[in-house]
Amino acid sequence: MVNFDALIAALWIIPAVAILLMLAIRRPHWAEYINFGNSIVVFGLTLTMLVAVPDKTLVTGAQLILLTPLGAWVLFCVGLVYLLASIYAIGYMRLLPEEKPRLHKYYALQASFALTMLIAPLMNNPGIFWIAIDFTTIVSAFLVGFEREAECIEAAWKYLIIVSAGLALALLGIILFYWGGTFTLGPTYALTWANLREVAPHVPETLLFLAFLLTLVGFGTKVGLAPMHTWLPDAHSEGPAPVSAMLSGSLLNIALLGIYRFLSIVDSGGYSVMGHTALLVLGVISLFIAGMFIVRQDGAKRMLAYSSLEHMGVLAIGFGFGGPLAFAGAMYHMINHSLTKSMMFFGAGNMMRAYGTKSMSQMRRVLRYYPVSGALWLLGAVAITGAPPFGLFLSEITILRGGILSANPWAVWVMATLLILIFIAFMNHFRRMIWGPEPEPGAVPTLRLSVWNTLPMWLAFVPILVLGLWWPEGLWHFFQQAFRVQP
Amino acid sequence: MLIFHLGPLAASLFSLLAILALVLSFVMLASHWLKNHVYAFAAESWTIAAISASIGYYGHYPELYLIAVLTAIFRGTMLPYLVLRLVNRLDIQREFTPLLKPSSSMVLGAALVIFSYEVARQLGVALHLTDNIAVLALTCMFSLKLIGFLMMILRSEAISHILGLLVIENGIFLGSQILVPGMPDLLELVIIFDLLIIVFAFGMLVRLLKVHAGTTSSRGLQKLVG
Numbered sequence: 250m251v252n253f254d255a256l257i258a259a260l261w262i263i264p265a266v267a268i269l270l271m272l273a274i275r276r277p278h279w280a281e282y283i284n285f286g287n288s289i290v291v292f293g294l295t296l297t298m299l300v301a302v303p304d305k306t307l308v309t310g311a312q313l314i315l316l317t318p319l320g321a322w323v324l325f326c327v328g329l330v331y332l333l334a335s336i337y338a339i340g341y342m343r344l345l346p347e348e349k350p351r352l353h354k355y356y357a358l359q360a361s362f363a364l365t366m367l368i369a370p371l372m373n374n375p376g377i378f379w380i381a382i383d384f385t386t387i388v389s390a391f392l393v394g395f396e397r398e399a400e401c402i403e404a405a406w407k408y409l410i411i412v413s414a415g416l417a418l419a420l421l422g423i424i425l426f427y428w429g430g431t432f433t434l435g436p437t438y439a440l441t442w443a444n445l446r447e448v449a450p451h452v453p454e455t456l457l458f459l460a461f462l463l464t465l466v467g468f469g470t471k472v473g474l475a476p477m478h479t480w481l482p483d484a485h486s487e488g489p490a491p492v493s494a495m496l497s498g499s500l501l502n503i504a505l506l507g508i509y510r511f512l513s514i515v516d517s518g519g520y521s522v523m524g525h526t527a528l529l530v531l532g533v534i535s536l537f538i539a540g541m542f543i544v545r546q547d548g549a550k551r552m553l554a555y556s557s558l559e560h561m562g563v564l565a566i567g568f569g570f571g572g573p574l575a576f577a578g579a580m581y582h583m584i585n586h587s588l589t590k591s592m593m594f595f596g597a598g599n600m601m602r603a604y605g606t607k608s609m610s611q612m613r614r615v616l617r618y619y620p621v622s623g624a625l626w627l628l629g630a631v632a633i634t635g636a637p638p639f640g641l642f643l644s645e646i647t648i649l650r651g652g653i654l655s656a657n658p659w660a661v662w663v664m665a666t667l668l669i670l671i672f673i674a675f676m677n678h679f680r681r682m683i684w685g686p687e688p689e690p691g692a693v694p695t696l697r698l699s700v701w702n703t704l705p706m707w708l709a710f711v712p713i714l715v716l717g718l719w720w721p722e723g724l725w726h727f728f729q730q731a732f733r734v735q736p
Numbered sequence: 737m738l739i740f741h742l743g744p745l746a747a748s749l750f751s752l753l754a755i756l757a758l759v760l761s762f763v764m765l766a767s768h769w770l771k772n773h774v775y776a777f778a779a780e781s782w783t784i785a786a787i788s789a790s791i792g793y794y795g796h797y798p799e800l801y802l803i804a805v806l807t808a809i810f811r812g813t814m815l816p817y818l819v820l821r822l823v824n825r826l827d828i829q830r831e832f833t834p835l836l837k838p839s840s841s842m843v844l845g846a847a848l849v850i851f852s853y854e855v856a857r858q859l860g861v862a863l864h865l866t867d868n869i870a871v872l873a874l875t876c877m878f879s880l881k882l883i884g885f886l887m888m889i890l891r892s893e894a895i896s897h898i899l900g901l902l903v904i905e906n907g908i909f910l911g912s913q914i915l916v917p918g919m920p921d922l923l924e925l926v927i928i929f930d931l932l933i934i935v936f937a938f939g940m941l942v943r944l945l946k947v948h949a950g951t952t953s954s955r956g957l958q959k960l961v962g
Contacts, residue, residue: 376919380926387937394941399949403957406941410897414888417904420926421881424908428915432863436738437918453862459855483960542962551962 251301253316254309257371260294263287264364268357277352281339284356288328288335291363295321295328304730308373312439315373318731322580323370323499323506326587330498331363333591333705334491337598340701341490344602348396355395355489362388362495369503373441375423378507379416382471385500386412393488393496404480404487411480412470419467425460426514429453442510446735449518457518464511465527471504472561474531475538482542485554486607490598493550497557497594498587505561509568510736521571522656529569529657535562536667544674548607549597552678553590556633559671560586566664567648575651577728578644581720585640585713589632592709596626599702603694609678613688622698623683625706630679632713634672640716738795738917739870746794747869750787750914754876757783757910758849761883761903765845766838768831770823773899774816780903781812784910797917807909815902822939823895826946835890845883852878873914880907894942894952 267287271280302321308314338359342352365388369381386409394405426445429452430438438444449457466477473481485493508528515524539559546552560582567579599622604612615623632639645668652661688694742750760780764773785808792800823829836844856874860866884904888897905926912919945952 376926390937390941394944397944397948400959402941402944402948403959406894406945406954406957407960409937409941410888410901413901414885414904417881417884417901417908420905421877421908421911424912424916424919427919431916431918435918436916440919455862456859459859487960546962 251297253298253301253307256294256298256301257310257314257316260291260298260367261364263290263294264360264367268360268364271353271357271360275353277349280353280356281342284360285335285339287360288332288363291367292328292332295325295367299325304734306443306735308441308443312441313373313377314371315442316371317736318727318734319506319509319580319736320370322583322727322731323502324367326502326584327363327366327370327499329584330495330587330591331366333588333595333709334494334498335359336701336708337494337591337595337705338489338491340699340705341595341598341602343699343701344696345396345489351395355392358388358392358395359492359495362392362492366495366499366503370506373443374439375426375442375445375507375510376420376440378510379420379423382468382504382507383413383416385503386416386471389484389488389492389496389500392492393484395489395492396487398487401487404483408480408484411477415467415470415477417467418470419464422460422463422465422467422511425456425463426511429456429460442514443735445514446517449514452518454518454520457515458520458523461511461515461524462527465508465531468504468507468511469531472501472508472565473535473558474561474565475535475558478535478538478558481558482551482554485557486548486550490550490594490601493553493598494591494594497554498591501557501561502564502583502587505564505568506736508565512568513736525569525571525655526657527569528565529660532562532565532567532569533660533663535559535565536664540667540670540674543671546678547609549601549609549612550594550607552609552675553593553597553633556593556671556675557590559667560590560633563645563648563664563668566652566660570648570652570655570657570660572651572655573729573732575648575655576732577725578647578649578651580728580731581647581716581724582641582644585644585716588709588713588716589629589639589641592625592629592706592713593633595702595706595709596622596629599698600626603696603698604688604692605694609682610685611688611692612682613685613692615682618694619698622703622706625703625710627679627683628710629706630675632717634675635668636672638714638717640713643717643720738791739865739868739873739914742794742869746790749790750869751872753783753787753790754872754910754914757787757906758876758879761880761906762842762845764899764903765841765883765887768834768838770828770830770893770895771820773896774819774823777819777899777902777906778812778816780906781815782808784906784913785812787910788913791913791917795917800913800917803913811902811906818939819895819898822942826895826942826952828893828895828952831891831893831896834892841886841890844886848882848886849875849879852876852882870915873911877907877911877915880904880910883907892954894938894945894954897954898938898942 372378430448470477763776788804860871888900
């Protein structure tokens with residue numbers, strides 16, 4: 250039996266110590282390795298937690314901490330992406346010599362960002378979960394604005410304002426949920442997910458649904474579901490590449506976990522179809538908007554940001570379909586998306602540094618100048634659009650299969666059509682980058698990429714290939730367990 | 737529960753204070769001078785502190801006195817002071833680029849209050865609370881929320897956005913004090929947290945905006961589109 254209290258304490262204390270060390274020592278190379286070491290430890294801890302997680306909800310730490318299979322899964326995604334991003338950050342930040350004096354601050358911020366994301370999924374109190382999510386916003390806004398160019402600051406500002414306004418709606422929703430409970434449990438009771446689920450059957454439909462819609466819109470802003478997604482392409486494209494990977498690969502999952510927990514309250518209230526359909530509709534809108542913007546995109550990282558929007562749409566649809574099959578597909582999709590999107594952002598970061606531009610029309614003949622990094626990037630693009638033989642293909646197919654038997658089979662056809670559209674648009678952009686015109690004589694890239702720049706791409710690529718060819722039996726059982734347990 | 741057994745004096749006191757807060761948000765909506773805006777916000781925060789204290793008194797929630805003091809200190813005094821300092825330092829005295837005239841924005845604000853009342857009334861009917869103070873609390877909460885959003889939409893100065901956000905949070909505060917006075921530990925955290933977010937993040941970003949983007953108006957922030 251694993252001592253979860255000790256495990257969780259270690260998961261929070263070790264990064265905190267690492268952050269203090271980095272700020273105290275103030276040497277760039279030390280900070281690099283402290284952060285790297287920290288990420289290895291965090292990854293190990295989240296993996297242990299995932300392996301040992303019991304198949305029921307575990308409440309501990311004076312009712313403050315909640316560990317569920319889905320929560321452990323989201324935490325594992327955080328640990329995984331943090332590890333990959335920390336390896337990549339070493340290579341990427343060394344390509345920015347002008348940032349060297351501030352490098353220890355960057356790594357301290359990156360570790361703080363990871364720490365806030367390790368706290369949020371474990372919160373048993375929706376109010377404190379809300380605060381933890383707000384903390385992730387503040388820390389990551391400074392990472393988005395780290396490079397201090399006008400665009401970066403603009404992106405950070407929009408991110409902070411739009412997400413804070415959205416989260417304020419979510420807070421209102423949480424208060425209405427709590428108010429609904431006071432009619433049965435009395436004026437003062439503990440605000441926990443379990444209590445809210447318990448009182449939900451006694452709350453009138455209007456109040457329950459209004460509260461749910463407010464939290465859906467509020468945390469949906471954080472997930473980047475359309476039409477509240479407007480901050481997402483800016484923030485994801487303007488931050489340093491490792492930060493983009495963490496924003497996209499782990500932070501969005503956490504906010505979605507929040508939505509799913511609120512959805513479970515509506516489910517216990519007996520209004521399951523309505524709640525699921527609301528989430529599903531936002532997912533479909535996100536997929537549509539993402540598709541439209543990917544078709545005419547020129548910025549490499551902006552395209553990837555819209556692809557995040559697409560995948561959050563897919564996840565929302567997966568959770569919106571409900572049912573064990575779609576749920577398993579959505580959970581599988583989470584990890585596949587985290588890995589693939591990290592790899593894509595690393596590739597985009599490499600090419601941006603190499604060609605000195607964000608514009609895909611200027612990145613020409615990628616495969617000739619960067620056979621390894623470019624080829625991995627291309628394979629990643631095939632994977633991210635959901636083509637076989639990669640993990641996302643399996644998870645998207647599973648979600649589609651799960652959807653046919655759900656209350657909203659129409660969404661299956663819309664989703665399939667839009668995914669095909671996005672596949673074509675992505676491949677068209679990559680076709681131009683690989684077989685397009687020669688670069689102009691002055692714009693031939695000369696940068697040499699180090700092993701730190703390509704190693705994390707390999708580390709992400711191998712698992713997505715394996716997960717695409719073989720869905721481990723153990724994982725399947727784990728997903729079924731997670732479906733039966735309250736999130 | 738508090739809202740079910742309130743004396744007539746307490747009920748009218750709460751109503752008066754809640755409506756005062758709502759009126760103050762209209763003062764903010766109508767004024768384009770940032771200083772007046774900040775003063776109205778400070779007054780609104782003090783009103784909410786008064787609501788906390790009187791609920792603490794009538795509902796026998798002693799911990800609400802602490803909340804009232806914290807609200808008055810942080811939201812009523814320190815935040816306005818810090819925002820005023822920001823206004824002076826950036827040398828922006830008024831909103832130069834409002835989308836609408838004050839009169840039109842007030843009409844819009846009034847429409848939002850009516851909408852909020854309708855939503856609150858529906859909830860009141862569902863919960864059998866039609867002539868209860870809860871409907872007023874919900875109306876004020878939703879109205880402040882929507883007016884805060886309206887202010888953020890109609891104005892483009894960074895400081896106006898911060899103030900809009902603060903009005904939204906004041907609304908949540910006001911409503912939650914009346915509806916769920918038994919939920920204070922969270923509120924305490926939120927007060928301290930708010931201060932953190934406002935002082936730290938926004939102040940810093942506004943100054944960075946001024947230095948690196950050359951503007952603090954969101955209308956100047958048009959580099960990232962599509």
